[in-house]
Amino acid sequence: MKDILNKQDLENLLDNYDTFMFDCDGVIWRGHEAIEGVKDSLELLRSKNKKLIFVTNNSSTSRKDYTKKFESLGISADKGEIISSAYATATYLADIVKFPKDKKVYIVGGLGIKEEFEEKGINCIFENEFPRNVKEELKHLKPNPEVGAVVFGIDFELNYIKMSKAHINIVHNPDCMFIATNDDRVFPMANYDFPGCGSLLHSLILSTGKKPTIIGKPNHYMLDCIKTEYKDIDLKRTLMIGDNLDTDILFGINGNVDTLAVLTGVAKREDFTGSSAKIVPKYCMKSMGLLSEMLN
Amino acid sequence: MKDILNKQDLENLLDNYDTFMFDCDGVIWRGHEAIEGVKDSLELLRSKNKKLIFVTNNSSTSRKDYTKKFESLGISADKGEIISSAYATATYLADIVKFPKDKKVYIVGGLGIKEEFEEKGINCIFENEFPRNVKEELKHLKPNPEVGAVVFGIDFELNYIKMSKAHINIVHNPDCMFIATNDDRVFPMANYDFPGCGSLLHSLILSTGKKPTIIGKPNHYMLDCIKTEYKDIDLKRTLMIGDNLDTDILFGINGNVDTLAVLTGVAKREDFTGSSAKIVPKYCMKSMGLLSEMLN
Structure with a gap:
């Protein structure tokens, strides 16, 4: 060294x-x-x-929004200079595994993932409304045959229905991919660290008994x-x-x-x-x- | 055998x-x-x-509500005959470790926990409203010195703010207890299994690096x-x-x-x-x- x-x-x-x-x-x-x-x-x-x-x-924001973070600190950075785990996941699905056009990705994660995926022409299911009556909704849940992959990133709008939909699609949908943007233990903010994508992800790893493909560093x-x-x-x-x-x-x-x-x-x-x-x-x-x- | x-x-x-x-x-x-x-x-x-x-x-409902489940199946059971992990956790805190009267328990879990705790005279913080602007709220979060224990049970109203409050109290509050009602991997329902308390709990175990006391079987x-x-x-x-x-x-x-x-x-x-x-x-x-x- x-x-x-x-x-x-x-x-x-x-x-x-x-x-x-x-x-x-x-x-x-x-x-x-x-x-x-x-x-x-x-x-x-x-x-x-x-x-x-x-x-x-960090997969919570798109590259476009990430350039605004640079700007706010007076640093210039072009969208094309940024590789986020959300963008890398989109590239992995679209360009490397050639995710089928007739399938959808169920996203547990931030808007940044949805934006990067759509830019690559990947069909997404992205739900960001908090559920009203969770136990009642659970009774009617079933795997969605359209879902060909579950992608998990840090999700500030996490809720039990999203976790459950991810869970049943991973467990009961044949050939459903299970992909995570990153495995970071904590999410650092200025005041404190908070639970990171990798920590939240482990709930699904344990409940499903399946190992995800982890894209991030x-x-x-x-x-x-x-x-x-x-x-x-x-x-x-x-x-x-x-x-x-x-x-x-x-x-x-x-x-x-x-x-x-x-x-x-x-x-x-x-x-x-x-x-x-x-x-x-x-x-x-x-x-x-x-x-x-x-x-x- | x-x-x-x-x-x-x-x-x-x-x-x-x-x-x-x-x-x-x-x-x-x-x-x-x-x-x-x-x-x-x-x-x-x-x-x-x-x-x-x-x-x-199961810690999601109180013993009182649990008797209704028996009733709905035509089986008689008295509240006094039921020991749930929520009730056992209340007993553990009130009668075994003598949880201080001037401290509060931060609950991530169902209403059943809150009801059992209040019946035992334990002060609780139980928040069941979905947060509006999570990233903004995170900036102002800090450990609450009143919190003497974080109790984790299955929570159908789980959200990122609750996880974060539990996390910072466990990490930054001296002597804050970390207790879980149970470690069940999945939550069985009639149609499918869904993520259980133990699976969700592991997010906090990983993010905090601390091991909880687990009350359940x-x-x-x-x-x-x-x-x-x-x-x-x-x-x-x-x-x-x-x-x-x-x-x-x-x-x-x-x-x-x-x-x-x-x-x-x-x-x-x-x-x-x-x-x-x-x-x-x-x-x-x-x-x-x-x-x-x-x-x-």
């Missing part, structure tokens, strides 16, 4: 890589605030003609999606930058992409420097925000 | 036991129908001055509650009757209470007769409903 400490280290890094993939929360921002210096650092990378890709497990599907999207990408000259060893850094390692850990989020330096460390990035830098300062 | 096959077997059984504890679903009824002959069999036991106790992991807390309730009960002359090896039969074995498995629910005879069987009841009988027929 090499620390990026000075101008020379950084110049070597810029010589070695053309594409910089970033996790967002804990790297670009924390909650509602951009990390100091990140804006200038990203602009510096752009001025050197580096390709930027923002790779997020650290799994390879996000990289498959990136390779589909940017056909000329050279992964040998690509660097994955993240704050989380279990998702971001492992994602890079799984995909044979070099990795850089920053210390502005989840991971501490001792998490990957000790003798028992299992997931070790190639580089470490205190903060992405130091990049422009260090180079000038 | 002894099969109860004829009048003589049954007469021996009646000689050996004074108290008969029954699981309900799969023993007394299935969905909305009483199991054939059960009504007469229970009346016969009553006529022989046997004590009956109905022991259910097969754990000993339900039996502690029964011993508190019926002070003169002789467990050596008590028989636990159930259809589920993992909950009912293990509950008896854990509590040194003899057990009888019926074949009208989850378990099949080969589940406990093979050489690899781990949970073996003392007796087996095809159906509780055969009891009166066999004896006459």
